[in-house]
Amino acid sequence: MAVKYKEIADSLERDIQEGKFNQSKKLPTEDELIKAFDVSRNTIRKAIHQLVNRGLVYQVQGSGMFLREESVTDYINLGSLRGLTKDLISKSIETKILELQVLEADEEKAKQLRCDVGTKLYFIKRLRMVDDEPFSIEISYFKKDIVPYLNEDIASSSIYSYLIDDLKLNIAFADKVINCEKIDEASARLLQVNPQDPALIIENTVCLANGTIFELSKSIFHYQKAKILNRINFK
Template sequence: MIDKSSPLPIYYQIQEMIRKKMDAGEWQPGDMLPSERIFAEEFEVSRMTVRQAITELVNEGLLRREKGKGTFVAEKKLEQTLQGLTSFTEDMKARGFEPGNILNYFRVSEANSDTAKALNMKAGEKVYEMQRIRLADKEPMALETTFIHADLIKGLSEKVAGKSLYSYIENEQNLKIGFANQTLESAIAAEKEAELLGIQAGDPILWISRMTHLQDGTPFEYVKSAYRGDRYKFSIHMPRDGR
């Protein structure tokens, strides 16, 4: 119930009521919430107050709005720690999800200046280029465009691209992957990205660039990925020296 005499703002009380229902399992991921009008009538408050409460939870990633449909309980976010280098396939399996791929394209192309710089090669040299929609339990999680140094990694094909590249490189090519440098930044989904990821244009995404190196330090992979901001989050353990 809403206590209008409480010093707590009404929108906050509504927000916490919704949160408690989700925590108790009364509203499950995918369930649609009552409309703002129904909430407003139930609590005898303005729809603007209800909208503020819901917006706060949308911003937290606990709810999601679908234009023309309503407000739904969001799926829980997958959390990936930024410690150690794992493939998407390895990461999903470790979390109990069935990994999958939809291969949009696979081709041999000429490296442009950005790709050539990332892979320490000359512009115009050959790279394998592929774009995959990465899936967890058949749901799109990320749109990933990958460039592989063609002179270093041999025998790539569409069949290989549908599986774990790291497994192929280490087990079939007998090469040892050493480390990667990765950057993350927030962005909003363009129309094409949104369409492929099953979200709305303008929805938040995590934009990630990664350069992966063999054990001897030679760069072999350049990846640009768009992760769904409503389904993915990253965490990092940061020990202080000497503690």
């Protein structure tokens, strides 16, 4: 089930996107949110922390939570676990399925996913197009006992919307490793770059709230198009 503070954060994000707070440029007070959602102060603070991590609000000590300006958009947000469609909201995104199959974890994948050799995994390879141009190649492994069903319709849109909204997975945190490599010939053809051109690589190990790893993924980005955003909040 989705955690209450995440449900509240999602509700407030929708309100922000719909312009509900445009006049005041700030969120209601903690006390007002506690009353509106009938939850504890701790729950509201966790929800607000989610909005801060999503880059939607910032805190002014003693004055409340203010909306951030929308000038910084269309970046890959390292603090987000919600996928490309949530980061590049002003862009047209198309997904082409290159591979989708169920396979068994070998020794390497079993070690990375902390599961038994032979564990059933969904393997998905996708080409993400942004404004009709190749943007990234995504290679993902999902544990089938946690994500029991995936098909091309789901994989062609936002997998993370499916995981969060439909499967109600409580996705808590991820380890992200960023590096650059020279791109191989097959990937170069897909991204329409030259073999041995540089490629930005982000590898993700994603966990549920109980610490269980359920996804291992690698994204290979077009080096001229991908921009990374990491928001830092000082208290």
